[in-house]
Amino acid sequence: MTYDFDLFVIGAGSGGVRAARFAAGYGARVAVAESRYLGGTCVNVGCVPKKLLVYGAHFAEDFEQAQAFGWSLSGEATFDWPTLIANKNREIERLNGIYRNLLVGSGVTLLEGHARLFDEHNVELGGQRYSA
Structure with a gap:
C-alpha cells in the first residue's frame, strides 16, 4: 500500500520537531501537524516566557544595588509592562520562525490545524485525510 507520508x-513541540527532522534527514516523507504554535509549551507559554519575565523582574533589585558597584543612575528607574510583554512576544515569534525554518528546510510538510487520528493509517486535518 502507498501512503502519503512515511x-x-x-x-510541533521540541520532540515532534526533532523526530520529524531526523526522519526527513534519512529520506522519509514526513508531515507535522500543529494546531497552536510551533515549539510547543516550553517555547510559547512555559520555560521561555517565564525566563524572560523573571529576568525582567530582577532589574529592580539590580538598580538598587548598582551604586555599590560604581554605577550612577540619573533619575528614577521606571517600568513599562507593555514593552516587556511586546519584547517577550517578539522573542517567541522569532523562535517560532526558527522552528518553522528547521522543519521546512528539512523537507518536512508543515500542516497548520488540529489533526486527529481517523484510523490506524489515516489522520484527518481540516476536512482532509492523510495516510501514513
Missing part, C-alpha cells in the same frame, strides 16, 4: 507527527 511518518505523520501530531504536535
Whole structure:
C-alpha cells in the first residue's frame, strides 16, 4: 500500500520537531501537524516566557544595588509592562520562525490545524485525510 507520508507527527513541540527532522534527514516523507504554535509549551507559554519575565523582574533589585558597584543612575528607574510583554512576544515569534525554518528546510510538510487520528493509517486535518 502507498501512503502519503512515511511518518505523520501530531504536535510541533521540541520532540515532534526533532523526530520529524531526523526522519526527513534519512529520506522519509514526513508531515507535522500543529494546531497552536510551533515549539510547543516550553517555547510559547512555559520555560521561555517565564525566563524572560523573571529576568525582567530582577532589574529592580539590580538598580538598587548598582551604586555599590560604581554605577550612577540619573533619575528614577521606571517600568513599562507593555514593552516587556511586546519584547517577550517578539522573542517567541522569532523562535517560532526558527522552528518553522528547521522543519521546512528539512523537507518536512508543515500542516497548520488540529489533526486527529481517523484510523490506524489515516489522520484527518481540516476536512482532509492523510495516510501514513
